[in-house]
Amino acid sequence: MIQVGVNGYGTIGKRVADAIRAQPDMAVAGVAKTSPNFEAKVALERGYPLYAVDGERTAAFEEAGFDLSGTVDELVAESDVVVDATPAGIGAENAELYREHDTPAIFQGGEDADVAEVSFNARASYEAARGADTARVVSCNTTGLSRLFAPIAEAYGIEKARVTLVRRGGDPGQTNRGPINDTLPDPVEIPSHHGPDLNTVFPDLDVDTMGMKVPATLMHTHSVNVTLESEADAESVRELLDAESRLFVLPPELDIDGAGKLKEFAQDAGRPRGDCWENCIWGDSITVEGRDLYLFQAIHQEADVVPENVDAVRAVADTADREESTTLTEDALGLDGRIGGALRDPTARSPAVADGGRDDD
Numbered sequence: 001m002i003q004v005g006v007n008g009y010g011t012i013g014k015r016v017a018d019a020i021r022a023q024p025d026m027a028v029a030g031v032a033k034t035s036p037n038f039e040a041k042v043a044l045e046r047g048y049p050l051y052a053v054d055g056e057r058t059a060a061f062e063e064a065g066f067d068l069s070g071t072v073d074e075l076v077a078e079s080d081v082v083v084d085a086t087p088a089g090i091g092a093e094n095a096e097l098y099r100e101h102d103t104p105a106i107f108q109g110g111e112d113a114d115v116a117e118v119s120f121n122a123r124a125s126y127e128a129a130r131g132a133d134t135a136r137v138v139s140c141n142t143t144g145l146s147r148l149f150a151p152i153a154e155a156y157g158i159e160k161a162r163v164t165l166v167r168r169g170g171d172p173g174q175t176n177r178g179p180i181n182d183t184l185p186d187p188v189e190i191p192s193h194h195g196p197d198l199n200t201v202f203p204d205l206d207v208d209t210m211g212m213k214v215p216a217t218l219m220h221t222h223s224v225n226v227t228l229e230s231e232a233d234a235e236s237v238r239e240l241l242d243a244e245s246r247l248f249v250l251p252p253e254l255d256i257d258g259a260g261k262l263k264e265f266a267q268d269a270g271r272p273r274g275d276c277w278e279n280c281i282w283g284d285s286i287t288v289e290g291r292d293l294y295l296f297q298a299i300h301q302e303a304d305v306v307p308e309n310v311d312a313v314r315a316v317a318d319t320a321d322r323e324e325s326t327t328l329t330e331d332a333l334g335l336d337g338r339i340g341g342a343l344r345d346p347t348a349r350s351p352a353v354a355d356g357g358r359d360d361d
């Protein structure tokens with residue numbers, strides 16, 4: 001069993017902890033937070049040992065009636081691998097602690113690329129992370145684009161890619177985020193940070209990205225244009241993408257017009273928290289004109305990096321190759337590349353549903 005500490009139990013950390021717990025070869029050593037809020041209560045109810053970020057915070061947890069197992073320093077000492085899911089910039093501050101303990105660490109996309117040896121995407125850079133001391137799971141948007149570009153580059157070659165990213169303003173619980181009544185070029189500079197970030201995964205990819213922020217919380221939407229190096233047709237591209245386990249090519253008969261129905265579908269299908277771990281590509285949007293491919297995809301920002309974090313743990317622990325790890329991850333989560341797979345077989349519920357994961361306590 002790989003003992004995994006999760007430092008930062010917010011939007012990403014709580015999902016990663018549940019996904020780790022669902023794996024047959026991993027256990028959650030504990031989770032760490034700064035404040036004794038509802039997520040601390042959920043962590044304890046799910047049976048995760050709870051740690052405070054430092055000794056100064058322990059009194060607040062105790063006053064709120066939450067039992068602590070210690071501080072982050074002790075959590076790192078208990079862990080074979082740490083997943084750092086703290087807010088952007090805090091991960092870099094924590095890097096020294098992980099080094100001191102000689103504990104391999106996985107960082108998130110809010111950190112600069114130089115926080116880690118490898119920019120990680122399971123489809124594109126798994127092998128580069130094997131046995132590394134540090135890896136950074138690239139951001140939700142970069143993860144979504146890496147999953148898309150890897151098979152396209154292998155099958156057709158990419159001469160040039162152009163992406164407009166229509167980004168959600170904040171996550172559903174982030175009441176301090178916006179915009180609430182505007183559509184912003186964000187960042188206004190071109191390329192947005194996503195293009196250079198993609199180049200940390202695909203050094204030779206010629207890609208331009210433009211970012212926006214809009215008053216939405218559910219998902220990001222990407223408008224993608226790829227000039228291919230060789231001829232293709234829409235049907236063969238659809239088949240290529242449909243064969244990828246972390247890409248869900250939406251069939252038109254589902255009549256899903258946006259992120260709202262996607263989330264509803266995921267909830268109806270029994271996905272924990274209504275999470276869409278896969279990229280959701282509108283099949284009808286896949287169009288090829290000459291060597292130009294066009295499509296729209298939705299990225300559930302809270303969810304797509306979750307299976308990637310699980311694979312990153314196996315990569316740095318060097319316990320499995322890419323094929324073994326991604327298969328294990330997907331089987332344990334019930335990630336079927338369809339979202340509605342569970343609907344077709346009512347007895348086949350995701351093991352990660354309802355109780356937060358595998359019950360091995």
Ligand SMILES: NC(=O)C1=CN([C@@H]2O[C@H](COP(=O)(O)OP(=O)(O)OC[C@H]3O[C@@H](n4cnc5c(N)ncnc54)[C@H](OP(=O)(O)O)[C@@H]3O)[C@@H](O)[C@H]2O)C=CC1
Binds near residue numbers: 007008013033037111
């Ligand atoms: N949200 C998203 O859509 C995505 C986020 N990411 C990246 O993932 C990372 C985490 O983001 P997200 O989950 O949204 O962040 P959240 O703010 O939702 O969660 C952060 C967690 O870290 C805890 N925390 C705060 N400060 C510290 C600290 N000094 N040490 C340890 N823990 C601390 C918080 O605890 P408490 O609440 O008690 O203060 C909270 O549990 C960032 O790098 C982000 O860029 C990547 C993809 C998508």
Ligand SMILES: O=C(OP(=O)(O)O)[C@H](O)COP(=O)(O)O
Binds near residue numbers: 109142167169
């Ligand atoms: O990593 C993300 O987005 P990004 O790829 O646009 O930087 C996550 O959606 C978090 O972004 P945020 O910094 O807008 O919360």
